[in-house]
Amino acid sequence: MELSSWCGKEAIIGYLGPHGTYSEEVAFRLYNKDQVSFKTYSSIDMAIKAVESGEVSQGIVPVENSLEGSVNVTLDILAHEVNLYIRKEVIWPVRHNLLVKEHWDDVKIIVSHPQALAQCRHNLRRLYPDAELRAMNSTADAATLVASGVENYAAVGSQSAGALYNLQTMAGDIQDSSTNCTRFIVLGDSPIDTHSLSDPCKTSVVCKMNGERPGSLCEILQEFSRRNVNLTRIESRPARTGMGNYIFFFDMDGSMENNSVRSAVEAVKEKSLWFKSFGSYPICTL
Amino acid sequence: MELSSWCGKEAIIGYLGPHGTYSEEVAFRLYNKDQVSFKTYSSIDMAIKAVESGEVSQGIVPVENSLEGSVNVTLDILAHEVNLYIRKEVIWPVRHNLLVKEHWDDVKIIVSHPQALAQCRHNLRRLYPDAELRAMNSTADAATLVASGVENYAAVGSQSAGALYNLQTMAGDIQDSSTNCTRFIVLGDSPIDTHSLSDPCKTSVVCKMNGERPGSLCEILQEFSRRNVNLTRIESRPARTGMGNYIFFFDMDGSMENNSVRSAVEAVKEKSLWFKSFGSYPICTL
Known part of the structure; x- marks a missing residue:
């Protein structure tokens, strides 16, 4: 991704941490580690506001999951609390794993981010009908807890979280839907020049x-x-x-370079009590 | 609420527990404890499915908050996993409090259900800028943890949770919005007879x-x-x-007794690839 224009300063990319999150997997795929530096934030809220304040040049946050729907905090902050633009959309296939410190005979507590637990709800109930599902702030926090060695605990998380925290995979691909994807957006403080956009x-x-x-x-x-x-x-x-x-949030095919899109957006703006544009941006499937 | 028609069996009302949740506050306001018995469930998922299986006669679950939006699990299960009807809607004003075992000089960790934390995000950041917000399964679970006496912990929860768990209120009415309400719905396995409905x-x-x-x-x-x-x-x-x-979920004013409503619903059903009605029901503000 082109970051050379960022005020001559070193480009810093912010995302939801800690290490081992899906956001980090996306960040590492999008950017070359030799050309940018990375900074993790403990909440989506803070990752977005770091772009607004200029602490980072761009921020990567999840905005929608194909099973669970919108990531509400992302939409709410974009609408109400900052003035940022979408510079790229990334569709990321979600693959969840049940990670353990050792292969317990009995898994009693399964920890993860509430959305990751929700995405595996049926499989977890089938495999471990008596296990309690317990919410944590992130998949990486869950992996950290399980890595501490608490007995009969398991975490739902990515392969890279498993590797990072030295965990074993007790069950792979436990997501309920094989078409499960998460949409991430890359945010910046200025819109993309639409002349440069192609389909x-x-x-x-x-x-x-x-x-x-x-x-x-x-x-x-x-x-x-x-x-x-x-x-x-x-999305309302x-x-x-x-x-x-x-x-109401509207996503549409095409950029503002397209006459129909531009004219529709202008008409909607005219009819609205309040209106905000997040700009036009390319779609990228990894 | 009229429950005498429920198969002659004793009426049991299910809701999201444990004791001290907002769902319990609503249940106790809607029903007379002398006439029904109550059963708590550890997830919204289980509370809804208990109505479907006949384990309870009616179930009370949250469906929308005026700040945080839809309770997605409720919508998803109603759409995809059960065949139930809405028998009543209840609008409940949300009042959050910061509950502690004793008045700590320094609040380091604030625990609650993610939606309760989100509803107090600004006030908590202003009052306790350095505190970590940590997600738990329910406001009641958070109150239980704080009641165990862990140092420098505080929970976000209702006054009744505070009373139930013997906690002190360190800060009252910490919700970010004074117009904050939650919509609860009462679910049953049959629709209400629309003849009996008034506005x-x-x-x-x-x-x-x-x-x-x-x-x-x-x-x-x-x-x-x-x-x-x-x-x-x-809601999509x-x-x-x-x-x-x-x-897409549509809520509309009026019942199926109203000709315009009935005709619109029939036309929508005709145009849909898939369609489900949750019936007509009264609105009740407590």
Whole structure:
């Protein structure tokens, strides 16, 4: 990824740590370790705000999982707390493993990030019907705990977390769905120059419409459909102004260089009470 | 709540435990302890499936928070894993407190359910900038841990959890938003007889449309707007058939007794690849 333009300073890439997270796997695949340095953050919140403050040049955070849906904290901070742009989207296939310090006869407690546990819920219930599933802050925290040697504990995590923490794989590929993917986004403080974009690419916006009137979302959607702009995703999140008030995120195929996309986005902006663009960006499948 | 029709057996109400959760507060407000018995479950998943299996007559689960958005596990299980109906909706104002065993000079670790921590994120960062926020399975689990006396720990939870576990309130009303509410739903294995419903009430459905065509969601929304049916909520969730495929939940004002609502719902069903109704139900604000 091109980072040479970043103010002449050394490029620093931020992501959700500690070491061994899926975010780290993505960071190491996207960037050359000889050209950038990396910095881990203990929450998605902090990783995003480090881009806003200029502490890092770009940040990598998860935004959606094909089974579990949106990563709400990412959407909420992008909408309400920072002014950042999406510079790349990465689709990452998720492969979970049950990691142990030694092969216990009886696995009693299974620890991981709540979303990783949710993604293996059926398989874990089938394999270990009596085990308790316990939430932790990250898959890497879970691996650290299991690596400390507590008896009858197991962690759900990546192969690289297993290797990093010297754990054995008691069961591999325990994710419930073989099509399970996570979408990560790379965030920066400026949008990509759309002239440089080639397909496939996407454009993302968020807006708040007048929800008092029936049909206001429908009118917004018509701006896309009448121009044949394909929405790849619509996600509602609380507007934070009380129950029943929402903002809507729209992802669409194509960049702002495309006349239909640009005209639809301008019409939506015109009809919105509040509007924000995250820019246009390339899609990358690893 | 009317439970006498439940097969002549004693009515049992299931909810997310352990004792001291917000779900329990709602259960105790909705039902008379002399007329029903209660059963706690260690996950939302299990509480819902206990209704499906007949182990309990009705189940109370959270479905949405005004700050944090949908409770995804509730939506996903209702869509994919059970055939249940919504019999009541309850709006519950959320009031969080910082609970401690004794007034520590230094709060180092703050534990709670991830959603409760998220709902107090700003206040906690302001009050205890150096404290680590640590996820647990429930607010009650967090209160139990803090009640065990571990030094410099605090839990985010309800006043009733504080009372139940003999904890002191170090800071009250620490929720970031004073309009913060959680919507709970009461689930049963049969729909409410809509003749008996008076306003305010709602109807909920979920469907999957042909997402290959631009504008298919727009066409569905037009079925509601052209009949002046007010959608109170639209929520997309992964269809679990791969990245980019979604199902949509619609909540609307009015019951199936209303001609416009019934006709819109029938038109949506006709246009959907897959469709499920959760019935019509009364709204109750406690």
